[in-house]
Amino acid sequence: MAAANDAGIHYDQLGALYDGEYDSESQDVAFYQALAARSGGPILELACGSGRLLAHLADPDYGLVVGLDSSGVQLERARARLGRHPKAGPMLEAERLRLVQGDMCEFDLPAGPGYSLAIVALNSFLHLLDARDQSACLGCIVRHLAPGGLLAMEVFNPEVKDRHPGVRGLEVVGDFRHPETGHRVQHLTTVHSDPAAQRRRYLNLYDEIASDGTVRRTVHEFWLRYIYRFEMERMLEAAGLELEAVYGGYEFEPYTGREEEMLFVAVKPGERAAAPVR
Secondary structure: OHHHHHHHHHHHHHOHHHHHHHOOOOOOHHHHHHHHHHHOOOEEEEOOOOOOOHHHHOOHHHOOEEEEEOOHHHHHHHHHHHHHOOOHHHHHHOOOEEEEEOEOOEOOOOOOOOEEEEEEOOOHHHHOOOHHHHHHHHHHHHHHEEEEEEEEEEEEOHHHHOOOOOEEEEEEEEEEEOOOOOOEEEEEEEEEEEOOOOEEEEEEEEEEEOOOOOEEEEEEEEEEEOOOHHHHHHHHHHOOOEEEEEEOOOOOOEOOOOOOEEEEEEEOOOOOOOOOOO
């Protein structure tokens, strides 16, 4: 379907810039590691990108770990990253860690239905720009989960993020070093919110500043379709999942409605996984 494929094209364009900005992001790692330890394997991550999170989930005890993404460029970067990793490298070589290019609305992967944990991190689900695609994605996930398998998904809280809809002026949201050239990169963005469509348009400017002052600008644009809490709960239920919890933070804090992020954990009916992490 177009939405996921379009996202892949957009992230092909970013290449190393994405890694330069997000490689240091680790606040969510322990959250997903705890769920992985609870559920065991196999594990599936949708929209895995360049493998930032997969590197922390690579463990032979899980049997099989699979990352799916629509961007060929990001998957090649993931392959390089994971190949250097002490645990992930041998798993990749033994095909116990697999990278698959595909559409998260329509996929058929090894070990399905048999995954004990599916992960959609960092608002990736919101790249699906209508309810039909979002429902199709959830349907694919459910078909691949084993009975008792978990889905963990993070989306932003629109009650906080879209408190002032409309056009937000250009802001500097990132300042980092390009991982290949070493040049300083400034990331500027402007956001346009469309409440009627429940969408946000992000126009991103990445200015790579060379030592002689030359600036190379990369323009990256994408849309997200945001989802409210109870809308998501109904979508999970319609897909055949049972909501286990909504968390407001990566330390399994209860969601109060004031947090910027919502972390949903749902289970496929059947033999249950171990007790919820608290």
